[in-house]
Amino acid sequence: MLAVLKRELKAYFLSPVGYIFMGFFLVISGLFFALLNLLPGSANYIGVLANITFIFLFVVPILTMRLMSEDQRLKTDQLLLTSPLSITGLVLGKYLAAVGVFFLTLVITGLYPLVIKIHGLLAVGEVIGGYIGFLLLGSVFIAIGLFISATTENQVAAAFTTFGCLLLIWFLNWVQQIVPKEAIAGAVFTALLILGVMALVYKAIRNWLVCLIPAVLGVGAVVATYILRQEVFYGLIPAFFARFSLLQRFNSFAMGIFDLSAVIYYLSFSAFFIFLTVRLIEKKRWG
Amino acid sequence: MIQIKDLTKRYGQHLAVDHLNFSVDKGEILGFLGPNGAGKSTTMNIITGYLSATEGSVTIDGLDLIDHPMEVKRKIGYLPEFPPLYPEMTVSEYLNFVAEIKKVTPAEKKESLEKIMDLVKIGDVRGRLIKNLSKGYKQRVGLAQALVGNPTILILDEPTVGLDPRQIMEMRTLIKELGKEHTVVLSSHILPEVSAVCERVIIINKGKIVASDSPENLSKRLTGGSHLLLRVAGPETEVVSKLTKVAGVSSVRVKGEREPGTVDVVVEADAEEDIRRSLFFALSEAQLPILLMKAEDLTLEEIFLQLITEEEVAS
Numbered sequence: 001m002l003a004v005l006k007r008e009l010k011a012y013f014l015s016p017v018g019y020i021f022m023g024f025f026l027v028i029s030g031l032f033f034a035l036l037n038l039l040p041g042s043a044n045y046i047g048v049l050a051n052i053t054f055i056f057l058f059v060v061p062i063l064t065m066r067l068m069s070e071d072q073r074l075k076t077d078q079l080l081l082t083s084p085l086s087i088t089g090l091v092l093g094k095y096l097a098a099v100g101v102f103f104l105t106l107v108i109t110g111l112y113p114l115v116i117k118i119h120g121l122l123a124v125g126e127v128i129g130g131y132i133g134f135l136l137l138g139s140v141f142i143a144i145g146l147f148i149s150a151t152t153e154n155q156v157a158a159a160f161t162t163f164g165c166l167l168l169i170w171f172l173n174w175v176q177q178i179v180p181k182e183a184i185a186g187a188v189f190t191a192l193l194i195l196g197v198m199a200l201v202y203k204a205i206r207n208w209l210v211c212l213i214p215a216v217l218g219v220g221a222v223v224a225t226y227i228l229r230q231e232v233f234y235g236l237i238p239a240f241f242a243r244f245s246l247l248q249r250f251n252s253f254a255m256g257i258f259d260l261s262a263v264i265y266y267l268s269f270s271a272f273f274i275f276l277t278v279r280l281i282e283k284k285r286w287g
Numbered sequence: 288m289i290q291i292k293d294l295t296k297r298y299g300q301h302l303a304v305d306h307l308n309f310s311v312d313k314g315e316i317l318g319f320l321g322p323n324g325a326g327k328s329t330t331m332n333i334i335t336g337y338l339s340a341t342e343g344s345v346t347i348d349g350l351d352l353i354d355h356p357m358e359v360k361r362k363i364g365y366l367p368e369f370p371p372l373y374p375e376m377t378v379s380e381y382l383n384f385v386a387e388i389k390k391v392t393p394a395e396k397k398e399s400l401e402k403i404m405d406l407v408k409i410g411d412v413r414g415r416l417i418k419n420l421s422k423g424y425k426q427r428v429g430l431a432q433a434l435v436g437n438p439t440i441l442i443l444d445e446p447t448v449g450l451d452p453r454q455i456m457e458m459r460t461l462i463k464e465l466g467k468e469h470t471v472v473l474s475s476h477i478l479p480e481v482s483a484v485c486e487r488v489i490i491i492n493k494g495k496i497v498a499s500d501s502p503e504n505l506s507k508r509l510t511g512g513s514h515l516l517l518r519v520a521g522p523e524t525e526v527v528s529k530l531t532k533v534a535g536v537s538s539v540r541v542k543g544e545r546e547p548g549t550v551d552v553v554v555e556a557d558a559e560e561d562i563r564r565s566l567f568f569a570l571s572e573a574q575l576p577i578l579l580m581k582a583e584d585l586t587l588e589e590i591f592l593q594l595i596t597e598e599e600v601a602s
Contacts, residue, residue: 002387003384003387003388007384010376010380011375014375014376074372074373074374075367075369075371076371076372078335078337078369079365079371080371080388082335082337083385083388084357084358084361084389285338285339
């Protein structure tokens with residue numbers, strides 16, 4: 001894993017990718033620092049972090065597009081997968097390299113709060129908490145990009161798909177405000193979700209009976225619950241989307257709250273996508 | 288050393304490898320021969336653990352590939368059809384990386400890399416970026432990569448493809464050299480190459496083994512009895528009539544006139560009988576000098592075509 005991590009870190013700076021990422025990130029964050037802190041003379045640095053989360057939409061695809069896809073294009077995956085190196089080690093090495101470059105960039109932006117510290121009052125604890133949240137949020141996006149990069153050998157396709165997915169996550173914030181809150185909508189949504197999951201299971205195992213029974217039972221349970229206790233479904237759709245709204249969790253960090261559940265939420269989200277990437281590579285061997 | 292049992296690989300409906308069975312002994316150089324798309328690369332990819340088989344097993348040194356992937360992968364060095372190189376790295380950076388992922392201890396790394404670079408003669412380009420190297424050098428760096436970690440088995444997929452004739456000669460010599468210390472499996476669709484390097488040949492077509500033997504035996508087996516090519520100075524009719532009278536000759540076929548005033552004939556003998564002496568005396572008695580006499584073995588190209596056609600006729 002260490003060897004892969006080292007090579008990937010080096011690769012970022014042997015190609016323009018690392019510099020483009022860092023440059024873009026530092027220009028945008030510097031701009032916001034100047035606009036929100038320096039010019040108005042404000043010491044609220046955490047506001048800058050909260051304001052620049054949109055930056056991930058543009059920089060994460062740059063960082064992750066070549067991670068897994070390049071090895072498929074160069075056929076170097078034949079070297080990596082035939083060497084005594086575990087797939088988990090390989091994926092983790094690549095992931096940590098991308099997170100490492102991101103972390104390095106964040107360390108440089110640490111100069112901004114330092115400037116505030118010298119010339120004014122800085123809420124140190126709040127800023128550190130904010131940085132941890134920011135790093136975790138970025139790591140989740142990188143994990144998503146890593147997974148998408150493993151699905152294709154075309155870097156451009158990987159970059160655009162990652163951008164699209166992050167944009168979708170971005171929109172979830174607003175989507176949850178406009179989706180219907182009514183109980184009947186919640187019930188229909190739950191029933192569709194059950195049917196959708198069972199359809200996926202059917203596609204995988206091709207067994208009618210095993211899929212049909214839980215589907216019928218599930219939908220029946222939804223109908224029964226709706227008749228008996230309608231209020232369960234009230235506001236269910238917004239709540240569901242809120243679960244997947246990565247950005248919303250960052251708000252507590254931005255408000256200066258160190259939310260342990262959010263930390264675990266982010267870590268498990270990253271772990272899930274790393275796991276998916278490992279499985280995807282393993283599956284390719286059987287294809 | 289390598290044992291392949293009922294190896295099958297299916298891509299959807301397409302059967303790429305169809306119940307292959309063979310084994311490779313320690314120290315052997317085995318040639319894997321077949322047209323493009325015969326399943327050579329797929330088989331090699333399975334043996335090295337890059338792909339998984341649909342059915343069947345691969346056992347290396349008594350260890351099953353599925354149960355002990357890490358131990359098995361340490362024993363194998365693999366040069367795929369396209370050398371797996373990182374273009375933005377220098378040769379020595381790249382080989383150091385390979386040594387690290389192959390878990391070569393830092394203590395022996397430096398020395399073993401020097402030895403490998405010497406052996407494949409890439410010492411003079413160690414500081415250059417791989418993307419700037421010629422195809423021949425890239426191929427050699429690919430071979431160097433396979434040698435890192437001192438594997439007992441080398442799997443080389445079309446190692447001479449894309450090289451110029453001189454580089455091909457060098458690569459063959461190198462492979463022969465490596466064959467002294469390693470078990471080598473190499474694939475090719477260039478037939479003379481395999482006969483130049485390998486002790487045993489497996490011919491594969493459409494995922495199935497068509498034949499497996501030494502290059503010489505394959506040639507003998509297919510020609511039936513022994514064939515002799517003769518070039519005799521003299522008129523054609525006289526030569527043929529004299530030859531047919533020699534005891535043990537079953538057929539005489541005229542190949543035409545290659546040199547002015549001579550005739551080329553192929554003489555087939557019954558079974559295993561050696562008729563060279565009687566041919567010589569019969570023709571010298573008739574004052575017909577023999578200018579050339581040699582056993583006519585089929586070339587691997589001919590064997591190959593013959594096997595493939597036999598196969599098609601049978602099915």
